[in-house]
Amino acid sequence: MSTPPLQLESRQLVTQEPAKDAIVFENVYLAFEEKVVLDGISFRLPRGETKALFGVAGSGKSTILKLAMGLIRADSGHIYTLGQDVTRMREEELFELRRQVGIVFQESALFDSLTVRDNVAFRLMDEGAATPEEIDRRVREALCFVELEHTMSMFPSELSGGMRRRVGIARAIISEPSTLLYDSPTGGLDPVTSNTIIELIVKQRDVTKASSLLVTHRLQDAFTMATHCFDPQAKQMKPLPPGARTEVPMAFLILRDGKVIFDGDLHELAATTDEYIREYIS
Amino acid sequence: MAAGDFFRTLQIASPADFAKSKVQSVQEYIMLAAQSVANLFRRPLYVADMIQQADLIGFGSLPIVLAAVFFTGAALALNSATTLSRFGATTVIGQLVSIGIVRELGPVLAGLVVAGRNASGMASELGSMIVTEQIDAMRALGTDPLKKLVTPRVVSTVVMMFFLTILGDLMGLIGGGFVAGLLLGMDAHEYWSNAWQTLVFSDVFMGLFKPVVFGFIIATIGCYYGLTTKGGTQGVGRATTEAVVASMILIIAVDVFVTRLLMVLLGT
Numbered sequence: 001m002s003t004p005p006l007q008l009e010s011r012q013l014v015t016q017e018p019a020k021d022a023i024v025f026e027n028v029y030l031a032f033e034e035k036v037v038l039d040g041i042s043f044r045l046p047r048g049e050t051k052a053l054f055g056v057a058g059s060g061k062s063t064i065l066k067l068a069m070g071l072i073r074a075d076s077g078h079i080y081t082l083g084q085d086v087t088r089m090r091e092e093e094l095f096e097l098r099r100q101v102g103i104v105f106q107e108s109a110l111f112d113s114l115t116v117r118d119n120v121a122f123r124l125m126d127e128g129a130a131t132p133e134e135i136d137r138r139v140r141e142a143l144c145f146v147e148l149e150h151t152m153s154m155f156p157s158e159l160s161g162g163m164r165r166r167v168g169i170a171r172a173i174i175s176e177p178s179t180l181l182y183d184s185p186t187g188g189l190d191p192v193t194s195n196t197i198i199e200l201i202v203k204q205r206d207v208t209k210a211s212s213l214l215v216t217h218r219l220q221d222a223f224t225m226a227t228h229c230f231d232p233q234a235k236q237m238k239p240l241p242p243g244a245r246t247e248v249p250m251a252f253l254i255l256r257d258g259k260v261i262f263d264g265d266l267h268e269l270a271a272t273t274d275e276y277i278r279e280y281i282s
Numbered sequence: 283m284a285a286g287d288f289f290r291t292l293q294i295a296s297p298a299d300f301a302k303s304k305v306q307s308v309q310e311y312i313m314l315a316a317q318s319v320a321n322l323f324r325r326p327l328y329v330a331d332m333i334q335q336a337d338l339i340g341f342g343s344l345p346i347v348l349a350a351v352f353f354t355g356a357a358l359a360l361n362s363a364t365t366l367s368r369f370g371a372t373t374v375i376g377q378l379v380s381i382g383i384v385r386e387l388g389p390v391l392a393g394l395v396v397a398g399r400n401a402s403g404m405a406s407e408l409g410s411m412i413v414t415e416q417i418d419a420m421r422a423l424g425t426d427p428l429k430k431l432v433t434p435r436v437v438s439t440v441v442m443m444f445f446l447t448i449l450g451d452l453m454g455l456i457g458g459g460f461v462a463g464l465l466l467g468m469d470a471h472e473y474w475s476n477a478w479q480t481l482v483f484s485d486v487f488m489g490l491f492k493p494v495v496f497g498f499i500i501a502t503i504g505c506y507y508g509l510t511t512k513g514g515t516q517g518v519g520r521a522t523t524e525a526v527v528a529s530m531i532l533i534i535a536v537d538v539f540v541t542r543l544l545m546v547l548l549g550t
Binding site: 112 | 423
């Protein structure tokens with residue numbers, strides 16, 4: 001992998017109207033002590049699109065998700081989430097914005113002292129706007145979506161890894177956010193469970209048309225998402241005919257050495273001549 | 283070679299870096315402590331969490347606080363009897379135990395016991411949440427961890443320390459009375475009337491002001507070390523130990539200053 005990083009066109013760079021996009025990164029730079037993680041990266045996530053982030057371990061993929069939520073601060077640059085510049089917002093101001101974005105952490109990050117019901121309902125209980133009956137109804141709906149309605153009274157320690165991921169997804173979607181961030185949702189899971197998780201993500205994408213950023217190491221997961229759609233009648237994922245694949249709002253972003261070396265759709269990825277990328281996806 | 287490079291080569295912090303990190307730690311602690319109080323005047327207030335923590339801290343620590351102060355009162359009576367008997371003044375044992383327990387030993391012992399039990403619990407719980415990204419998840423869900431986790435613990439510890447000290451003082455006096463009556467043959471009525479009458483407002487105020495301060499120290503130190511945990515499970519263990527040590531040392535040190543301050547303010 002000795003080819004120098006591909007320099008991108010400017011088409012995906014600075015947008016004049018951040019509010020049209022779910023997430024915009026403009027020349028974001030971040031270093032931890034002396035290690036540069038993100039070196040002036042720029043990209044945008046249009047509303048309704050799903051973008052899969054790839055890169056070797058330590059390339060800053062999970063960091064991008066945390067930056068988008070304002071959980072960590074960039075050293076320079078601007079980040080617009082739902083039209084608001086999170087780099088200029090104080091922590092108190094970010095809480096309201098975060099309620100409009102859902103995130104699924106790599107290890108689920110469920111609250112282990114709370115039941116599944118309380119975990120999924122956490123945001124609703126904290127807002128205090130819904131009655132207990134309404135909260136229970138919405139929790140059941142969210143758990144039904146991830147096919148775990150029977151786990152309401154269980155604790156996270158009693159669940160398998162795949163079940164915890166699904167509960168994490170239920171917790172993220174219960175407030176019906178317009179944007180979802182997935183941090184390696186299938187990491188460490190067996191192929192069957194991984195497929196179940198991807199099917200849920202595709203279902204969420206096609207049913208709610210939410211924008212999403214998906215960090216993953218598994219190329220096959222992103223390819224599955226780009227070539228399949230959710231059939232509400234059959235209640236399962238089905239492959240799209242080749243001609244219909246352009247209708248799926250799916251893009252790929254590849255990071256290398258803190259820079260974006262590819263940002264495009266499936267066809268552009270398949271047609272790339274960059275040796276590093278071809279080796280990465282082979 | 284610059285001085286900084288020298289220390290980096292040896293992989294130890296230079297004196298300047300060490301001093302900077304300590305100053306930064308103190309700054310972060312003060313900000314967390316101030317925020318924990320400021321959150322009492324901001325919504326939402328997590329009253330259910332305060333009550334839950336009060337149960338864990340208060341009722342959970344009650345047996346050990348009562349036992350510790352009971353036996354300390356007994357030991358105080360025994361030791362003071364030996365000295366007082368040389369002067370034929372064993373009748374003042376009640377006064378000595380009362381002042382010693384109420385002004386000093388009751389609050390300090392309750393503080394040390396609660397620090398050992400609860401500062402460690404807070405540091406380990408919050409530290410575990412940090413290393414498993416639960417704190418990040420809480421922030422991502424739009425909840426302020428300082429409001430949800432720290433302020434309830436601070437309020438509960440302060441309130442419970444107040445009541446634990448009162449009950450602990452009573453047990454300390456009972457312990458002293460036990461020794462005075464059974465081992466020294468002192469009349470119980472004489473012991474209790476001396477113990478009661480010797481106390482003045484300044485003694486009681488001092489004895490009840492200190493636990494409020496100690497409770498604040500215990501909770502803020504425990505939460506600070508928990509929320510600044512680094513380094514996985516090993517870091518959680520380290521944070522737990524450091525929280526206990528720091529809170530105990532701070533309680534003993536602050537006790538001297540608070541005692542002197544109150545003596546000046548109350549004119550005793």
